[in-house]
Amino acid sequence: MESSAVALKGQCLLDLFRQKKASGTFAGDPEEMFAQVMADIRAGKTSTKIVQTGTGRVLRVMEQPMQGGGWVATFEDVTEWQKAQAQISHMARHDSLTNLPNRIGG
Numbered sequence: 001m002e003s004s005a006v007a008l009k010g011q012c013l014l015d016l017f018r019q020k021k022a023s024g025t026f027a028g029d030p031e032e033m034f035a036q037v038m039a040d041i042r043a044g045k046t047s048t049k050i051v052q053t054g055t056g057r058v059l060r061v062m063e064q065p066m067q068g069g070g071w072v073a074t075f076e077d078v079t080e081w082q083k084a085q086a087q088i089s090h091m092a093r094h095d096s097l098t099n100l101p102n103r104i105g106g
Contacts (some may be wrong), residue, residue: 013037024054037063041071050078058082 014034020026026033028051040047046064053059060076094101 020054027052027054041065 014030017026017028017030017033021028021030033051036047036049040063044065046062048060048062051059051061056079057077058079060078061073062076063071063073065071
C-alpha cells in the first residue's frame with residue numbers, strides 16, 4: 001500500500017480520474033466526478049458515493065472535508081456485500097425449491 005500512496009502524492013485528482021478512465025478501471029466521467037467532489041468539499045459536506053470500477057468491482061467512497069482545507073477520502077470494496085444482499089433479497093422473494101416467485105399480497 002505504501003508504494004501506491006507515494007505514487008498518488010502530489011497528483012491532481014482530476015488527472016487520477018482520467019488515468020483510471022484510460023486504463024479501464026473507472027467507468028464514470030472524470031470531469032463530472034471531479035466537479036461533484038469539489039462541490040461537496042466547497043459546501044463542507046461529507047458525501048458517500050457508490051462507484052463501479054471498469055473491472056466490475058463496486059466501491060463505497062466517502063469524502064469528508066477537513067478543518068483548514070483538504071479532505072479525507074476512504075474507499076471500501078463492497079462488491080461481495082452487494083452480491084450477498086442481492087442474494088438475500090432474491091431468497092426472500094422466491095421459493096427455495098422451485099425458484100418461482102412467492103405470492104405477494106393476499
